[in-house]
Amino acid sequence: ARIAVLASGRGSNLQAILDAISVGELPAEIVGVFSDKPAAAVLQRVAPALRWSADARTFPSREAFDAALADAVAACRPDWVVCAGYMRILGDGFVSRFRGRLLNIHPSLLPRYPGLRTHARALADGQREHGASVHFVIPELDAGAVIAQAVVPVRADDDAEALATRVLAVEHPLLVAVLRLAAAGRLAEHGTTITLDGH
Ligand code: GRF
Numbered sequence: 679a680r681i682a683v684l685a686s687g688r689g690s691n692l693q694a695i696l697d698a699i700s701v702g703e704l705p706a707e708i709v710g711v712f713s714d715k716p717a718a719a720v721l722q723r724v725a726p727a728l729r730w731s732a733d734a735r736t737f738p739s740r741e742a743f744d745a746a747l748a749d750a751v752a753a754c755r756p757d758w759v760v761c762a763g764y765m766r767i768l769g770d771g772f773v774s775r776f777r778g779r780l781l782n783i784h785p786s787l788l789p790r791y792p793g794l795r796t797h798a799r800a801l802a803d804g805q806r807e808h809g810a811s812v813h814f815v816i817p818e819l820d821a822g823a824v825i826a827q828a829v830v831p832v833r834a835d836d837d838a839e840a841l842a843t844r845v846l847a848v849e850h851p852l853l854v855a856v857l858r859l860a861a862a863g864r865l866a867e868h869g870t871t872i873t874l875d876g877h
Contacts (some may be wrong), residue, residue, distance in 0.1 A: 679705065679707075679708040679757045679758060679856070679860060679861035680706070680707060680709045680755060680756045680757045680758070681695065681706050681707065681708055681709065681756060681757065681758050681759075681760060681857065682708075682709055682710040682711075682749075682751050682754055682756035682758070682759045682760070683710070683711050683712070683720075683760050683761075683762055683801065683837075684709060684712045684751075684759065684760070684761045684762070684764040684768075685711065685713055685718065685720040685762050685763045685764055686711075686714055686718055686719055686720070686763055686765040686766070687715070687719065687720060687763045687765070688711055688718075688719050688720060688763070688771045689711075689719055689720025689721075689722075689723050689762070689763070689847060690763075690846060690849075690850065691719070691760075691762035691763060691783060691850060691853055692708070692711060692720055692723055692724075692762055692855055693723055694849075694850035694851075694853060695708065695760075695762075695853065695854060696708060696723060696724075696838075698854040698857075699825055701855065704854055704858055704861060705861050705862075706857060706861045707724050708724060708728060709728070709754040710728050710729075710730060710750070710751065710753075710754035710756070710832070711723070711724045711728055711729055711730070712730045712731070712745075712750060712751055713729075713730070713764075714731070714732065714733070714734050714747075714764070714765070715730040715731065715733075715765050716731040716732070716733060716751075718731070718781050720722045720763070722828070728831065730747075732747070734747060734766065739835055739838060740749065740769055741769060741771060742771045744768065744771055744772040744842045745771065745875060746773075746788065748771065748772045748775050748776075750792060751776070751857070752775070754774075756779070757779060757860075757861075758779050758780075758781060758782050758857070758860050759779060759781070760783070760853070760857070761780070761781065761782040761783070761815065762782075762783055762819075762853065763783075764782075765800050767819060768780075768815065769817075770817045773815055773816060773817050774817075776815075777814075777815070777816065777867070778814070778866070778867045779860075780814065780815040781812055781813070781814060781815065781825070781856065782812070782813055782815045782820070782822070782851050782858075783810060783811070783812050783849055784810065784811050784812075784813065785797065785809075785810050785842065785845050785846070785849065785850070786795075786800065786808065786809070786810070786813060786820075787807065787808065787809045787810075787821060787827055787829065788811040788821075788824050788827075789821075789824075791859075792819055792820030792821065793812065793819065793820065795838075796808075797838040797839075797841040797842045797855060798838040800832065800841065801832065801836060801837070801841060805832055805854070806831065806832055807829050807830070807832060808829075808830055808832050808841060808845060809828050809829040809830050809845060809848065810827065810828050810829055810845050810848055810849040810852055811824050811825075811826070811827045811861065812824070812825045812826050812827075812852055812853055812856040813825055814867040814872070822867070823867055823869075823870050823871060823872050825856050825859075825865065825872055826852055826855065826856050827852070828836075828845075828848035828849065828851070828852040829848075830844045830845055830847075830848055847876075859874065863875075
């Protein structure tokens with residue numbers, strides 16, 4: 679399967695995908711890494727030919743940036759487009775172009791804690807469990823059909839950083855497991871439900 683990745687930061691989720699591919703655990707290839715941050719460390723994890731980045735501030739509008747991003751993503755003919763720490767909201771134009779093969783990994787047990795600062799919010803609420811979700815992307819933020827989740831305990835002495843570290847550690851195998859389903863052709867979005875076909 680041809681996988682394009684959108685990311686804005688460190689890229690540990692991308693690295694988990696690359697590692698799974700290199701040990702033969704995921705029959706896929708990374709066909710492009712796309713970032714809104716030209717200096718993002720995530721870009722350094724792949725060869726220069728696979729990198730695309732642009733500073734959104736150099737575009738006349740959000741839509742113009744999204745259109746340029748969509749054209750660049752489409753050019754690498756991805757089977758799946760994975761948002762892994764992509765910190766811009768994708769507009770309807772981008773989502774509609776890739777809907778059904780556009781995934782996101784989010785550090786919370788959706789529908790709880792969409793948006794930012796999920797670990798601090800879970801701690802503030804006294805949650806006993808937290809975790810990560812991989813879901814289909816739809817125009818509404820962090821609201822598409824959830825494909826799979828990984829749960830971690832919240833410890834009494836956790837701060838946001840400790841909890842984030844524990845969640846990140848389960849994000850990586852969660853994302854790889856979902857992409858294995860996708861690569862096997864066993865994942866399809868139908869509105870608000872997903873189909874993992876029987877075999
Ligand atoms: C992850 O926690 C992901 O869930 C969130 O941003 C973080 C990205 O981390 N959306 P990395 O760049 O993949 O290391």
